Amino acid sequence: MYICSLKLRRGACGTGCCDHRWWTSSTGPHGVDRYTELVEPTWTLGDSRAKVVAVRRQTQRSVTLTLEPNAAFRAGARFRAGQHLNLTLEVDGRRRTRCYSPANGENDRYVELTVGLHDGGLVSTYLRDHAHPGMVVGLNGVGGDFVLPASRPRRILFVSGGSGITPVLSMARTMKAEGADREHHLHPLRAYSGRSVLPR
Numbered sequence: 001m002y003i004c005s006l007k008l009r010r011g012a013c014g015t016g017c018c019d020h021r022w023w024t025s026s027t028g029p030h031g032v033d034r035y036t037e038l039v040e041p042t043w044t045l046g047d048s049r050a051k052v053v054a055v056r057r058q059t060q061r062s063v064t065l066t067l068e069p070n071a072a073f074r075a076g077a078r079f080r081a082g083q084h085l086n087l088t089l090e091v092d093g094r095r096r097t098r099c100y101s102p103a104n105g106e107n108d109r110y111v112e113l114t115v116g117l118h119d120g121g122l123v124s125t126y127l128r129d130h131a132h133p134g135m136v137v138g139l140n141g142v143g144g145d146f147v148l149p150a151s152r153p154r155r156i157l158f159v160s161g162g163s164g165i166t167p168v169l170s171m172a173r174t175m176k177a178e179g180a181d182r183e184h185h186l187h188p189l190r191a192y193s194g195r196s197v198l199p200r
């Protein structure tokens with residue numbers, strides 16, 4: 001099956017066939033995603049998804065996932081440093097959704113999530129034990145008001161606790177990528193397992 005564009009811009013090719021709604025109504029009752037996902041699970045117009053491209057287990061109680069979002073995710077709300085999103089995956093035949101704050105800079109191509117283990121926690125335990133490159137997850141629901149001010153201050157003190165370090169890392173990485181001459185002081189109150197997961 002040929003799809004002329006995944007950019008979801010209405011009528012981008014002049015015929016209206018780039019419109020997600022056009023494809024959905026033309027391929028009912030299931031919608032186009034139920035066909036294209038059979039070829040490639042991330043090849044969906046409506047469902048925001050991502051493929052796990054790297055997995056790092058830096059401590060015994062955490063796992064860091066590098067995710068490559070699909071076109072449907074990139075066409076949605078733009079992620080800003082400090083915000084969170086919803087990760088959905090299947091655990092023992094049931095879909096589970098949890099909220100995570102990416103640790104990557106806001107203009108990065110890849111989304112990086114560091115998941116700290118919760119004792120008895122369903123999703124964090126599953127990801128710590130089973131996450132692997134090639135795994136496909138749902139990714140949507142970008143939101144949250146904890147973001148950098150548009151006018152960046154020259155000196156910033158970040159104080160975080162536990163997994164709260166991830167949105168702060170995203171902010172620090174974003175400002176580093178912006179390249180301006182600023183002072184960042186990062187004070188993690190407690191890192192996973194007492195061992196720092198800060199990037200080198």
Ligand SMILES: Cc1cc2nc3c(=O)[nH]c(=O)nc-3n(C[C@H](O)[C@H](O)[C@H](O)COP(=O)(O)OP(=O)(O)OC[C@H]3O[C@@H](n4cnc5c(N)ncnc54)[C@H](O)[C@@H]3O)c2cc1C
Pocket residue numbers: 084098099100101102114115116117118119120121122123124125163164166167
């Ligand atoms: C805005 C936001 C951002 C977040 N960002 C991050 C992040 O970047 N990194 C991160 O690691 N986490 C983050 N979290 C937390 C994350 O969403 C999950 O809550 C966390 O991963 C635990 O999920 P889980 O499925 O492993 O645990 P769950 O299965 O949801 O269980 C959580 C805890 O409750 C206990 N529990 C479960 N069921 C019961 C029950 N019936 N009775 C008693 N106790 C029970 C479990 O033992 C466990 O300790 C964030 C949360 C929010 C709201």
